[in-house]
Amino acid sequence: MSEPIVQVSPAWAVLAPLALLLFALAGAGLNGALVARSVGRPGRSGASAPLAQVARLLRQRRQVTVAADVLLWRIGAGGLVVVAILKILVIPLGPWTLADLDVGVVWFNTMDVMIWALFWLIGWGANSAHSLVGGYRFLSLAVSYELPLMFALITPAVAARSLRVGDVVAAQHDLWFVIWMPVAFVIFCGSVIAFSSWGPFATAVGRDIAGGFLTDVSGVDRLLILTGRYAVLTAGAAFAVPLFLGGGGGALLPDWLWSIVKTALVLAAFVAIRHRVPTIRPDRFAEVAWIIVLPAALLQVLVVAIIVVGS
Amino acid sequence: MIDILFWALAVVSVASGVAVFVVDSMARATYALAVSFIAVGIMLVMVGLEYIGIITILMMVMEMAIMAVYMVMFMGMNPALMPMDMTHNKRWSAVLAMGTFVLLAAGALLIPWPARVGAPAVDLVASLGEAIMGPKMLAMLTISPVLFATIIAGLVIVNPRGRYDRWGDDLKHRPPNDPLRGGLGQ
Known part of the structure; x- marks a missing residue:
C-alpha cells in the first residue's frame, strides 16, 4: 500500500468542504447520541438532534445586542468554517491531496492561530460582558496550548526531515509515528480539542459564564459557529492521520478508505472525551501546560531528533 | 491573473x-x-x-x-x-511623515545606483542564507547566549512573585503561598 502523495486537480476542492461538513455533522450526531444516552433516552433520538438544531437555527431570528461591533462579530462567526476548510487543503485523503505545500505543517499551524483571532472577535463583537470573558478565556487557554502544539507538530516533521505532509506520511512507511512519539501525539490531540474549545477545554463557552462567546449569538451566526467548532475538531482529527497514524497506510482496504476510517475513529474519540473528562480551568491549566506539558514536548522532540540524527 | x-x-x-x-x-x-x-x-x-x-x-x-x-x-x-x-499629535505626525517620505524618495531618485555585476545565484534562498549567516556565525553564536541571559535576567528582575514570596524568607513555607489556587501548587 502507501502510494506516494500526489496533488489532484483544484476542481476536487468543491468536494472537500462537503466531506468536512459531513464529518462534522457525524461528530455532532455522535455527541447528540451520547448526550441523549447520558440522560436515559435512546441514543438514536439524540443522533438526529443536530439536524433539528440546524433547522431551528436557520429559522431563528437574529438577536442584536446594543452597540455590537457587527462587522467583527460576523467575521468571527463566519471565519471558523473557512479556517477549517483551509486546514483540510493540506490533509491528504489516501494518495490524493489538494495542495501539496512545501510547508504544509506550518500551514496547518497558521490556520490554528487564526482561531485565536476568530474566537476573540466573536467574544468582542457582541459587546456583552460574558461574551467578552469567553473570548479572553480562549486567549488565555491559547497561550497555554499553543507552544506545546507547535512542538508536537514539528516532531513528526523532524522525523520526516520535511515540513511537507506527503513526506511525513512517506516517512511512516515502516512504523507509525504514534508508536515512537506518543507524547507528541497526546499533546497534539489535547491541543486540537483545546483550539476547538471543546470538552475539558470548553471553558470559553462555559456554563459558569452563561455560554461565554456563544451567549449572544443566535440564528445563522450561532449555526456557523457551532458548525465551525465541529469542523475544526474534524480537521484536527483528520490531520492526526497523516501526522501520526501513517496516513492512508493499512492492510486490505485502499488508502483513501483508511484515511477516512482513521479520521472517523479519532474524531469519535475527540467527541467522546467530552463526556468522560471534567472541565479544566484555564488559569490552573496554564501552570501545568508550562511546567509539565511544554518540557515534555521538548523532550519528545529531543528524543526524536537524536534518533533521527543517529539513524 | x-x-x-x-x-x-x-x-x-x-x-x-x-x-x-x-x-x-x-x-x-x-x-x-x-x-x-x-x-x-x-x-x-x-x-x-x-x-x-x-x-x-x-x-x-x-x-x-x-x-x-x-x-x-x-x-x-x-x-x-x-x-x-x-490618531493624535496630527500636525507633527503629518510633518514628520511628509519629511521622511520626501527624504527617502529624494534619496531613491538621486542616488547614482550601481549597475548590477554578476548574475543571480541559482538557489537564491540558500545563497541569501549563506550571505547572512555564513561569515557571521561566530557573532551569532556569541550574541545568542548573551541575549538569552538578558531575557532570563530581565525576567528575574521583574518577577513580581519569586520563590521567597512563595516559600517564605527561609524557603520552608509549605505549601507555597500561591495566589492562583490549583495547577501544580507552585
Whole structure:
C-alpha cells in the first residue's frame, strides 16, 4: 500500500468542504447520541438532534445586542468554517491531496492561530460582558496550548526531515509515528480539542459564564459557529492521520478508505472525551501546560531528533 | 491573473494599513493591521517565499490577537471599549511623515545606483542564507547566549512573585503561598 502523495486537480476542492461538513455533522450526531444516552433516552433520538438544531437555527431570528461591533462579530462567526476548510487543503485523503505545500505543517499551524483571532472577535463583537470573558478565556487557554502544539507538530516533521505532509506520511512507511512519539501525539490531540474549545477545554463557552462567546449569538451566526467548532475538531482529527497514524497506510482496504476510517475513529474519540473528562480551568491549566506539558514536548522532540540524527 | 491578484493584495495591504488610523475602535484597528499583514504574507508566498510568507501570517495574527488584549488593557480610563480617534499629535505626525517620505524618495531618485555585476545565484534562498549567516556565525553564536541571559535576567528582575514570596524568607513555607489556587501548587 502507501502510494506516494500526489496533488489532484483544484476542481476536487468543491468536494472537500462537503466531506468536512459531513464529518462534522457525524461528530455532532455522535455527541447528540451520547448526550441523549447520558440522560436515559435512546441514543438514536439524540443522533438526529443536530439536524433539528440546524433547522431551528436557520429559522431563528437574529438577536442584536446594543452597540455590537457587527462587522467583527460576523467575521468571527463566519471565519471558523473557512479556517477549517483551509486546514483540510493540506490533509491528504489516501494518495490524493489538494495542495501539496512545501510547508504544509506550518500551514496547518497558521490556520490554528487564526482561531485565536476568530474566537476573540466573536467574544468582542457582541459587546456583552460574558461574551467578552469567553473570548479572553480562549486567549488565555491559547497561550497555554499553543507552544506545546507547535512542538508536537514539528516532531513528526523532524522525523520526516520535511515540513511537507506527503513526506511525513512517506516517512511512516515502516512504523507509525504514534508508536515512537506518543507524547507528541497526546499533546497534539489535547491541543486540537483545546483550539476547538471543546470538552475539558470548553471553558470559553462555559456554563459558569452563561455560554461565554456563544451567549449572544443566535440564528445563522450561532449555526456557523457551532458548525465551525465541529469542523475544526474534524480537521484536527483528520490531520492526526497523516501526522501520526501513517496516513492512508493499512492492510486490505485502499488508502483513501483508511484515511477516512482513521479520521472517523479519532474524531469519535475527540467527541467522546467530552463526556468522560471534567472541565479544566484555564488559569490552573496554564501552570501545568508550562511546567509539565511544554518540557515534555521538548523532550519528545529531543528524543526524536537524536534518533533521527543517529539513524 | 497572478499579477492582478498580486496587485489586489497590495491594495488590500495598503488600504487596511490606512484603515488602522481611520477606524474608531481599538479592536478594528488591531485586526485591520492583521489583515494588512495577511495580505503581505500571501504576497510573500506568491514571490516564492512560502515559509516566510506563511510564518509571517502565523506570527502576525498571533501577535495581533495578543496585542488587542494589551491595547484595550493599557488604554487609560478605558476609552478602548468606546469609539475613539486612532490618531493624535496630527500636525507633527503629518510633518514628520511628509519629511521622511520626501527624504527617502529624494534619496531613491538621486542616488547614482550601481549597475548590477554578476548574475543571480541559482538557489537564491540558500545563497541569501549563506550571505547572512555564513561569515557571521561566530557573532551569532556569541550574541545568542548573551541575549538569552538578558531575557532570563530581565525576567528575574521583574518577577513580581519569586520563590521567597512563595516559600517564605527561609524557603520552608509549605505549601507555597500561591495566589492562583490549583495547577501544580507552585
